[in-house]
Amino acid sequence: MIKVIVAGYQGKMGSTATKMVLSHTEFELVAVLDPHAEINALWEDAAFPDVNVPVFKKKEDLVKKVQADVWIDFTIPAVAYEHTRFALEHKIAPVVGTTGFTDAQVTELKAYAKAHKIGGLIAPNFAIGAVLMMQFAQKAAQYLPDVEIIELHHDQKLDAPSGTALKTAEMIAEVRATKKQGNSAEKELLPGARGADYEGMKIHSVRLPGLIAHQQVLFGGTGEGLTIRHDSYDRASFMSGVALGVKKVVALEEFIYGLENLL
Numbered sequence: 134m135i136k137v138i139v140a141g142y143q144g145k146m147g148s149t150a151t152k153m154v155l156s157h158t159e160f161e162l163v164a165v166l167d168p169h170a171e172i173n174a175l176w177e178d179a180a181f182p183d184v185n186v187p188v189f190k191k192k193e194d195l196v197k198k199v200q201a202d203v204w205i206d207f208t209i210p211a212v213a214y215e216h217t218r219f220a221l222e223h224k225i226a227p228v229v230g231t232t233g234f235t236d237a238q239v240t241e242l243k244a245y246a247k248a249h250k251i252g253g254l255i256a257p258n259f260a261i262g263a264v265l266m267m268q269f270a271q272k273a274a275q276y277l278p279d280v281e282i283i284e285l286h287h288d289q290k291l292d293a294p295s296g297t298a299l300k301t302a303e304m305i306a307e308v309r310a311t312k313k314q315g316n317s318a319e320k321e322l323l324p325g326a327r328g329a330d331y332e333g334m335k336i337h338s339v340r341l342p343g344l345i346a347h348q349q350v351l352f353g354g355t356g357e358g359l360t361i362r363h364d365s366y367d368r369a370s371f372m373s374g375v376a377l378g379v380k381k382v383v384a385l386e387e388f389i390y391g392l393e394n395l396l
């Protein structure tokens with residue numbers, strides 16, 4: 134059995150991931166973490182009446198009392214790096230979905246994990262369809278270098294652009310020479326009208342109630358266009374990727390950025 138902690142267990146993703154762990158025959162939920170939980174509480178859900186899992190407010194208390202193999206993190210960008218580093222330092226392999234890491238933070242986590250031979254994973258998107266969308270976009274950019282990314286999310290999202298949009302842009306930039314798109318004389322009449330700039334390609338972030346997680350990658354060529362689109366209609370779409378991450382990360386001795394590197 135793989136012993137798992139879920140940080141952010143009351144959130145939209147954390148609560149879904151907690152139930153996935155409890156339903157999985159190879160995983161054992163050993164603790165959950167949330168700074169605003171009640172002291173000495175036990176995790177409770179009517180659908181899992183026999184579960185007695187402790188709730189912790191502080192990660193320092195959690196590691197004193199509980200032994201775990203994997204730390205699933207779906208929290209907020211402001212704490213995700215600190216959590217991931219803390220998990221590695223306590224030899225708990227992190228499986229992180231929380232977005233907002235800087236390149237420098239990812240590089241530093243990779244170096245720490247390698248030096249200490251611990252596995253870890255950050256996946257900006259755990260949905261298999263989203264991973265394929267990014268890979269297809271990377272392939273298309275080899276032939277169609279004019280590209281704009283439109284990501285669309287629910288209006289409670291804290292970060293923009295999304296981790297998925299940034300990862301998509303990074304993957305495209307690996308195969309596409311930096312190119313400033315559009316008319317060199319263009320002027321924004323309203324600041325931000327042309328979106329964010331990543332090595333000359335534009336990223337646009339839409340936030341609306343009713344949405345979950347969606348992205349379009351639009352390519353333009355001579356007399357033609359190509360649109361690659363992915364939609365997560367339900368947070369269940371991310372769970373097979375999280376489960377795969379939990380299973381694989383315990384055998385790794387390095388830190389991986391992107392689920393595509395585990396498939």
Ligand SMILES: NC(=O)C1=CN([C@@H]2O[C@H](COP(=O)(O)OP(=O)(O)OC[C@H]3O[C@@H](n4cnc5c(N)ncnc54)[C@H](OP(=O)(O)O)[C@@H]3O)[C@@H](O)[C@H]2O)C=CC1
Pocket residue numbers: 140141142143144145146147166167168169170207208209210212229230231232233256257258259260296371
């Ligand atoms: N990689 C992927 O496939 C996916 C990634 N995400 C990412 O996951 C993250 C969470 O998203 P979502 O579930 O929608 O967000 P929510 O706001 O629903 O949940 C975040 C949770 O984190 C909790 N939290 C805040 N600070 C801490 C802390 N210090 N320790 C433990 N828990 C904490 C919050 O608790 P409280 O409210 O009590 O402060 C809240 O319950 C985001 O970064 C999002 O981009 C989302 C979907 C898929």
Ligand SMILES: O=C(O)C1=N[C@H](C(=O)O)C[C@H](O)C1
Pocket residue numbers: 232257258259286287290291294295296297298345346347
């Ligand atoms: O906040 C979300 O909801 C999501 N966040 C991730 C991101 O920033 O890409 C993954 C997915 O898009 C859902």
